Structure formats: C-alpha cells, structure tokens
Amino acid sequence: MRKHIVAGNWKMNNDLAMTESLITELKNQSQTSNAEVMIAPTFTNLWHAFEALRSSNVEVIAQNMHFAESGAYTGEISAEMLKSVGVQTVILGHSERRAYFNETDELLAKKVDAALKSNMRVIFCFGEELADRKAGNHETIVGNQIKNGLFHLEAEAFKNIVLAYEPVWAIGTGETASPEQAQEMHAFIRETLANKYGQETANSVSILYGGSVKPNNAKEIFSKPDVDGGLIGGAALNAEDFYTIVNAF
Numbered sequence: 066m067r068k069h070i071v072a073g074n075w076k077m078n079n080d081l082a083m084t085e086s087l088i089t090e091l092k093n094q095s096q097t098s099n100a101e102v103m104i105a106p107t108f109t110n111l112w113h114a115f116e117a118l119r120s121s122n123v124e125v126i127a128q129n130m131h132f133a134e135s136g137a138y139t140g141e142i143s144a145e146m147l148k149s150v151g152v153q154t155v156i157l158g159h160s161e162r163r164a165y166f167n168e169t170d171e172l173l174a175k176k177v178d179a180a181l182k183s184n185m186r187v188i189f190c191f192g193e194e195l196a197d198r199k200a201g202n203h204e205t206i207v208g209n210q211i212k213n214g215l216f217h218l219e220a221e222a223f224k225n226i227v228l229a230y231e232p233v234w235a236i237g238t239g240e241t242a243s244p245e246q247a248q249e250m251h252a253f254i255r256e257t258l259a260n261k262y263g264q265e266t267a268n269s270v271s272i273l274y275g276g277s278v279k280p281n282n283a284k285e286i287f288s289k290p291d292v293d294g295g296l297i298g299g300a301a302l303n304a305e306d307f308y309t310i311v312n313a314f
C-alpha cells in the first residue's frame with residue numbers, strides 16, 4: 066500500500082516566534098490521521114520544530130540542501146547537518162528553487178544522490194509552466210524532469226523517494242489543476258516510472274499534488290486514485306486549514 070502524505074511547505078515564512086505559535090496550534094489540532102503529516106520550516110527553525118514535535122506524529126522536514134558533505138559553500142546546508150538536527154526528509158527541486166536559484170536537472174540529480182547516500186528520504190518536485198501546458202507539452206516537460214533527475218537511480222532507491230507534481234501555474238495563484246488534470250498527470254508519471262522500473266516499483270511510490278490545495282478542494286483532489294497526498298504552501302500556514310487538508314484522507 067502506498068503511503069498517503071500531506072506535507073506543509075512553509076517556504077520563507079515564519080520567524081522563531083511565529084514557528085512556536087504555529088506548532089502549538091498544530092499540536093492542538095493534531096489527532097490520528099490517515100496520512101503521514103510533515104512540515105518544512107526554514108533552516109533556522111528546524112531544530113526548534115524538531116524538539117517541539119518530538120513526541121508528535123508530525124515529521125519535520127527541510128526545504129532544500131546542498132549536495133556536498135561540507136566545505137567552502139557559503140550559505141549552504143548539507144544532508145548531515147540536517148540529520149544532526151533530526152531531519153530525515155528533504156524537499157528537492159521545488160519550482161521556486163529551479164526558477165529563482167537556477168537549479169537544473171543535473172544539479173538536482175547530485176542533490177538526490179547526496180540525500181540518499183545520507184539515508185534521507187527525498188520529496189522530488191517537478192511541474193510544467195503555464196506556457197508548456199498551453200502548448201500541450203506538459204507531459205514531455207514533466208517526463209524529462211523525472212528522467213533527468215531520477216532515472217540514473219536503481220529501482221531500490223525509490224523506497225526513499227516521494228514524487229510531487231506541482232504545476233507552476235497553480236502555485237500560489239489560487240488556480241488549482243482540476244482533479245482530472247491532476248489524475249491524468251499522476252497516471253502519466255506512474256506509467257513513466259513503470260516503463261523504466263516495472264509496475265511494482267511504480268505502484269509503490271507516493272505521488273503528491275501541489276498547487277493551491279485548500280480546505281475546500283483537498284477532498285476532491287485526494288479522491289483521485291493516483292493522487293497519494295499533497296504538498297501544501299499557503300494553506301499550511303494556518304493550523305486549522307492544514308489539518309482540514311490532512312483530514313481530507
């Protein structure tokens with residue numbers, strides 16, 4: 066059975082005080098859920114979040130990392146540094162990293178390797194831009210992002226990979242992919258995996274949808290057979306909204 070996962074990507078939001086109060090609110094909401102629940106605060110708040118959520122069922126994850134183990138990379142954070150503050154899962158390849166920090170497929174493949182080498186789990190993100198969707202190239206773009214970032218791996222590695230389809234045109238815009246568009250793309254992603262690694266591996270990988278998932282649309286999106294969870298931006302900054310989404314499973 067594939068895992069259901071709902072992960073909140075806080076992006077560059079919430080200082081320490083805001084992190085403390087949002088975590089308190091999350092703990093008030095937090096009950097048993099049918100999905101694994103994760104939050105990704107900024108680097109400076111990871112340790113606090115990890116300590117505060119130690120005995121909860123909320124996993125604290127990171128938004129990014131560097132591929133090197135250590136060295137002269139001013140401003141960067143390594144997998145081992147993340148692990149030393151309790152982080153076991155990292156988001157890689159978010160479209161904002163690709164667009165604003167020039168992260169290429171080649172760089173992301175190195176980051177994926179580094180994370181897996183440190184026994185971390187990766188949430189690997191990809192998605193097409195509006196122009197690609199309008200031109201009907203969305204499957205080609207997404208297929209290439211997956212192949213270039215991940216297809217150097219052995220099937221075994223997919224035990225520690227979660228995929229996240231986030232169409233760029235749906236991120237922070239209030240415009241979601243329709244549940245049908247999400248399902249169609251998720252089925253294509255699973256087929257792409259199956260063609261390379263076989264159906265069993267493809268069926269075992271959780272594929273999350275991200276892009277304006279809100280309390281009022283989560284249930285319908287999550288009801289689709291190939292949508293195994295969500296990567297939530299804006300709505301993850303409010304504990305009640307986030308848990309309404311978590312409880313949509």
Ligand SMILES: O=C(CO)COP(=O)(O)O
Pocket residue numbers: 074159231235236237238239275276277278296297298299300
């Ligand atoms: O980018 C996202 C999660 O990583 C989605 O953000 P929004 O939910 O704010 O559209």
